[in-house]
Amino acid sequence: MNICCPLCNAEDKTIVYKQIPQYTSADIVKCGNCGHFYTFLHKEIETDKLYNDEVYKVVENRGSAFDKILNREYGRVINKITSLKPQKGCLLDFGSGKGKFGSLAKEKGWQIKCVETSPERASYAKKVYGLDVNTEIYSTGNIFNIHFDVLTLFHVLEHLPHPKQLLKELIKHNLKKDALIVIEVPNFKSLQSSIAKDKWMHLDVPRHLSHFTSERLDIFCHEIGLSQVKKSFFSLHLGVLGMTDSLLKRFGYKKNIIYELKNKKRFSLIACILLLLPIAISLEYISSLVGKGGIIRKYYVINTV
Secondary structure, eight states, rough: OOOOOOOTTOOOOEEEEOTTTTEEEEEEEEEEETOOOOEEEOOOOGGGTTSSSSOOOOOOOTTTTHHHHHHHHHHHHHHHHHHHSSOOEEEETTOTTHHHHHHHHHHHHHHHEEEEEOHHHHHHHHHHHOOOEEOOOOOSSSSSSSSSEEEEESSOGGOOHHHHHHHHHHHHHHEEEEEEEEEEETTTTTTHHHHHGOEEEEEGGTTOOOOOOHHHHHHHHHTEEEEEEEEEOOOOOOOOHHHHHHHHHTTTTTSSSHHHHIOOOOOHHHHHHHHHHHHHHHHHHHHHHTTTTSEEEEEEEEOOO
């Protein structure tokens, strides 16, 4: 059970959402010291069971429409990384999941190493994509006995009880001095979050402990010696899906859209999604232009001064 802010360790807080519907033994609170939004848990949770439910189940979706969307989105991210680091070298994908991003980066000529603590996801990445995956829980030290040119963390920081400590250790022991760090997290101050409020799918409590805003992420990264060089707030998959879910929630939808799409695929849900999709895409794209998209994706470099 967390009793303090994950970023500054202060205990002073105010409640933003009390007993949220998806997990009533938790509140979303704002730190009275640093202004960070985080999940306040009222009881201990069994961490070993957090990622063993149907929502996080590994599903084979290669060749699907969703897989093609991922190919396009991750392809753009890889192109952006390559524009910032033209000399392709070693890339560490921390929290690599099934290995989709790592496999695409590997195809583009990057040397890829991965860290993924979920045995099922790590196994998939190894068998399907042939990736080198470390499955140990990281605390400190050099992981692969090399130093990396790029570190990517897609939807990792929001899960960590002590994100600052972990990121500092990764940078200190695993990266070159001119390395690029790519961080993506849900945007708590997004339009879709304001629409769905305490029912927003990207709250994902109790798995998500932190709920970042763009400003707080920049402060957090500045505190550990990073400077932002690029930013984006648009996501084809998580952003548009999140907006679609938020619109559905306004019409009374109460289920988990990810679970439903993975396992149920009801005609009524598919029809509603297709009906709302043009609106969701338009809203998400426009909101992303003013920093209100569903995700925050930022590219940082290490300060040398």
